[in-house]
Amino acid sequence: MRVDELRQLAIFEKVNDERLQRLLDVGHTVEIEPGLQLFTEGDPADHWWVLVDGAVDLFRTVGREEARVGQMLPGRWAGGFRAWDDDGVYLATGRGVEFGRLLKVPAHDLRDLMEEWLPLAVHLVRGVFGTARTIEATVRQRESLVTLGTLSAGLAHELNNPASAAVRTVGTMGTTLDGLLASLGQLAEGAITAEQFLALERLRRTIEPPAATRSPMQISDAEEELGEWLEDHDVEDAWALAATLAGAGVPIDWCEKAADLLPGRALQAGLSWVAGTLSVAAQLGELREATGRVSELVSAVRSYTQMDRASLQPVDVVEGLTSTLVMLGHKLKDGVEVQRDFAPDLPRIDAYAGELNQVWTNLIDNAVDAMDGVGTLRISTRAEDDAIVIEIADSGPGLSPEAESRAFDAFFTTKDVGKGTGLGLDIARRVVVERHQGTIELVREGGETVARIRLPR
Numbered sequence: 001m002r003v004d005e006l007r008q009l010a011i012f013e014k015v016n017d018e019r020l021q022r023l024l025d026v027g028h029t030v031e032i033e034p035g036l037q038l039f040t041e042g043d044p045a046d047h048w049w050v051l052v053d054g055a056v057d058l059f060r061t062v063g064r065e066e067a068r069v070g071q072m073l074p075g076r077w078a079g080g081f082r083a084w085d086d087d088g089v090y091l092a093t094g095r096g097v098e099f100g101r102l103l104k105v106p107a108h109d110l111r112d113l114m115e116e117w118l119p120l121a122v123h124l125v126r127g128v129f130g131t132a133r134t135i136e137a138t139v140r141q142r143e144s145l146v147t148l149g150t151l152s153a154g155l156a157h158e159l160n161n162p163a164s165a166a167v168r169t170v171g172t173m174g175t176t177l178d179g180l181l182a183s184l185g186q187l188a189e190g191a192i193t194a195e196q197f198l199a200l201e202r203l204r205r206t207i208e209p210p211a212a213t214r215s216p217m218q219i220s221d222a223e224e225e226l227g228e229w230l231e232d233h234d235v236e237d238a239w240a241l242a243a244t245l246a247g248a249g250v251p252i253d254w255c256e257k258a259a260d261l262l263p264g265r266a267l268q269a270g271l272s273w274v275a276g277t278l279s280v281a282a283q284l285g286e287l288r289e290a291t292g293r294v295s296e297l298v299s300a301v302r303s304y305t306q307m308d309r310a311s312l313q314p315v316d317v318v319e320g321l322t323s324t325l326v327m328l329g330h331k332l333k334d335g336v337e338v339q340r341d342f343a344p345d346l347p348r349i350d351a352y353a354g355e356l357n358q359v360w361t362n363l364i365d366n367a368v369d370a371m372d373g374v375g376t377l378r379i380s381t382r383a384e385d386d387a388i389v390i391e392i393a394d395s396g397p398g399l400s401p402e403a404e405s406r407a408f409d410a411f412f413t414t415k416d417v418g419k420g421t422g423l424g425l426d427i428a429r430r431v432v433v434e435r436h437q438g439t440i441e442l443v444r445e446g447g448e449t450v451a452r453i454r455l456p457r
Helices: 003-007 017-026 107-117 119-189 194-205 216-232 238-247 252-261 266-305 317-327 353-370 401-406 424-435
Strands: 028-032 037-039 047-062 065-072 077-079 093-106 312-315 336-341 349-352 375-383 387-394 439-445 448-456
Touching: 003 017, 017 093, 017 107, 028 047, 037 047, 047 107, 065 093, 093 107, 107 119, 119 266, 194 252, 194 266, 216 238, 216 252, 238 266, 252 266, 312 317, 312 353, 317 353, 317 375, 317 387, 349 353, 349 448, 353 375, 353 387, 353 424, 353 448, 424 439, 424 448
Parallel strands: 336 375
Antiparallel strands: 028 093, 037 093, 047 065, 047 077, 047 093, 312 349, 375 387, 387 448, 439 448
């Protein structure tokens, strides 16, 4: 390639021959053929490409497809961003359309020449790149902090309920145990025999758990019936005992057997002891459920944050989706029906689990917001030959055609001012496409807005 050929291009119109020759010295000529891929979207922009003749089409990945976004004609340039920004990447993929030639200059050589020829311009360009990156980083950090704050508030709410229940249960267990010990003392004072006590214990073990389908009215009727029976048998605190016995599903005929076994005042102490054991068992069940819920939340947090695992690892996508649903549980309680359709044979994939969980968080949060907190959230997974597919769908009204076309653009949002930064879907796209070489698209299908993600096996 010669200096006079570069001179014909508008971009070099005012550059003298000496400088054009130096540019040729550090660069080299690339021959273009139709279909030849020259540079790839997302790769480090380590070279500056100037088209001398021919044509190059520019493509960007949009959802599952490549979209042609422009064409380089003679005099146009692309790339070279690492001359000003150490993290610069190609914004599109360049592919030859016609036979021709490109001048390819390494970004570091371009930087050296520009610093020598136009130091002020280099300073200004670096400032623009740096300012733009700082603004983007700041907004992304704010987005992360807002998400973290939302998750923390929701998690605190979720933990507070079982923790408070556990504290209440422990407090009432002390009173129950005091009553249980008192009834044992009364049994001893009543001089019942060991055989009578063992018979009462065997009778206690015949009490079956109550049916889960009992209505409050049925429990109230059973309590009234037991209370009248206990009063007829001169049992003290008849209605307090009736509430405990009815709650445990104790029938009248069981009480009749206990009365035959324990005559006189021994019946009072025996029924109090049985009621005490039933209360303790019920309270232990409540405590087990509350502490189990706390343990589940802690496990979900560990799974969600991936704090005990390596960065790149075999990932169970369903586990990540499930832990994300737990983390966002506070947003899903009122009016949101969650439908899970997880393929049982879904294979693990090598992925960055923590980053994928951020994708699920953004997509689920967006879906709930789109439904205004009321509707159906559908999450499904399935396996294909070379990928797994995850769909997060909502029954909201959907996006306008214009919003749908710009949904993955950085800083674009349909939310009110102060409610969104426009980075949720941009972050999701970067994680799925750039980090995992997958695809993500947002489509309207069958009354649902569907975010469909394909991740390669």
